[in-house]
Amino acid sequence: MKALQAESAIEALSLSKSFQGAQGRYLVLDNVSLTITRGEFVSMLGPSGGGKSTLLNVLAGLEQPDEGTVRIEGRAPGWYPSIAYMQQKDLLLPWRTLWDNVLLAPELKSRAEKRRAADTARKLVHEFKLEGFLRTYPAQLSGGMRQRAALIRTLLCDQDILLLDEPFGALDAITRGRLQALLLRVWRAYGKTVLLVTHDVDEAVLLSDRVVVLSAMPGRVLGEYAIPIPQHARAASPETPRLKARILETLVGDATDAS
Numbered sequence: 001m002k003a004l005q006a007e008s009a010i011e012a013l014s015l016s017k018s019f020q021g022a023q024g025r026y027l028v029l030d031n032v033s034l035t036i037t038r039g040e041f042v043s044m045l046g047p048s049g050g051g052k053s054t055l056l057n058v059l060a061g062l063e064q065p066d067e068g069t070v071r072i073e074g075r076a077p078g079w080y081p082s083i084a085y086m087q088q089k090d091l092l093l094p095w096r097t098l099w100d101n102v103l104l105a106p107e108l109k110s111r112a113e114k115r116r117a118a119d120t121a122r123k124l125v126h127e128f129k130l131e132g133f134l135r136t137y138p139a140q141l142s143g144g145m146r147q148r149a150a151l152i153r154t155l156l157c158d159q160d161i162l163l164l165d166e167p168f169g170a171l172d173a174i175t176r177g178r179l180q181a182l183l184l185r186v187w188r189a190y191g192k193t194v195l196l197v198t199h200d201v202d203e204a205v206l207l208s209d210r211v212v213v214l215s216a217m218p219g220r221v222l223g224e225y226a227i228p229i230p231q232h233a234r235a236a237s238p239e240t241p242r243l244k245a246r247i248l249e250t251l252v253g254d255a256t257d258a259s
């Protein structure tokens, strides 16, 4: 067990991915390499349409790259049972209540597993302020509620690696802050590896060990920024705005180049 600790959780090497469009194939990911060690919290920023969700799909094994390789916990491509993936579209099942949606993963394992997960689910539903909606169907939930339900469902997958695609996008500032804190608690308590996609530089710098900036399409890695400031000191550290400025410069510089 100890020996595995040093291994990379995610290793993506020279990934390229293209899609077929009306005018022929177009490149979405261009030679993207990314290594995330076990227990690391990495955020990814980049312009809309730059290929962030596509990259997560490739890492999760839902899309095949044209070139390059992905290794999850040292394993060759295939089925990656150690990944829980919260996709950008919440993908709640419309015919299941909120409660049955959040417990989907344990239920797929066994009834006993579902019973075991129910306690944790109840706590999370309480923390996410969704107790009043357990019997509600997704169509009757707001966007933010659906997003919270999808995040609970992802956490209840109980996997070591979390891929989170804009998990806080539809939330108000106060709920977002609470859930960011909760995610950090889960990350620390269970030693998870997190790759989080966000459009929010503040969020990326506040939460992560490292921030990766992807370019506009075709997505390339423009820069990686380690955040060496202890989490509790980030809000007040004079280094924080400097780091944010450097990251923004990379993002804005890319947008300017593209125009």
Ligand SMILES: Nc1ncnc2c1ncn2[C@@H]1O[C@H](COP(=O)(O)OP(=O)(O)OP(=O)(O)O)[C@@H](O)[C@H]1O
Residues within 6 Å of the ligand: 019, 020, 028, 046, 047, 048, 049, 050, 051, 052, 053, 054, 055, 088, 217
């Ligand atoms: N399955 C698909 N088939 C064809 N084109 C696709 C497919 N998935 C994504 N694309 C295209 O790939 C490009 C990148 O999309 P992607 O969703 O990865 O961007 P993104 O960086 O996640 O954007 P956003 O920040 O808006 O979520 C877009 O031009 C999109 O239209």
Ligand SMILES: [Mg+2]
Residues within 6 Å of the ligand: 052, 053, 054, 088, 165
């Ligand atoms: Mg996306």
